Amino acid sequence: MDQQLGRPVLIEFWDFCRPNSIRTLPYMKAWHARYAPAGLRVIGVHTAGFEPSRDPEVVRAAVHRLEIPYPVVVDTELEIWNLYGNLGWPARYLFNQAGMLFERHYGEGGYEETERAIQELLGVDGPLLDPIRPEDVEGVLLEPQSEDVAGPYSGPYQAGAVWAVLEGSGQVSVNGELVAVSHPGCYELISHERSAAGELDLEIGEGILCHAVCFMPGLRPAG
Secondary structure: OHHHOOOOEEEEEEOOOOHHHHHHHHHHHHHHHHHHHHOOEEEEEEOOOOHHHOOHHHHHHHHHHOOOOOOEEEOOOOHHHHHHOOOOOOEEEEEOOOOOEEEEEEOOOOHHHHHHHHHHHHOOOOOOOOOOOHHHOOOOOEEOOOOOEEOOOOEEEEEEEEEEEEEEOEEEEEOOEEEEEOOOEEEEEEEEEEEEEEEEOEEEOOOEEEEEEEEEOEEOOOO
16 A cells, blocks of 8 residues: 555455445446546455355456456455455445545445545546446435345345355256356346345256355335
């Protein structure tokens, strides 16, 4: 960080096996493209939360596959994670030109707040990024989702989307539909326009390991 003095620095702790991290990634990439020319330094810190993402070579492959254009530090031993005292993934920290913490945010959301803070530090005034998903709109009401579960899971849920952390090569069946698995990571299995009560029937094919099933929030049902 002593080499970054004189410019604002945006740091995000993330894990390519966590759906919340993958869902924030488009914003991080867009902020890098939009504000790096004006002086912003974007840095990713990859800290594994699942076994498939603990191998540095697998992380490098994921960074290449996801086309991440900014530097990513592989925090193999959780040294940087513990230094920051993180509470979960993803976690964003925006530092000013003097290296002082200016803004932070845990989890998804808060995109408009972060971008306004970036613009303030850079002394620029322009339109903000359009929300990628309806549930990203500032102030929108979301329905609480089911809790994530370890390992393969089939059964009822309440969510806007269902993801699974998968490893291996092959296929899984999701309510009768096949989903191809070609690399370790998180895969979106089901997506709803609004939060919905559903029933998940997940069958794991040969050569596939399922580490977790994760549920994302969604807009409150109409009416």
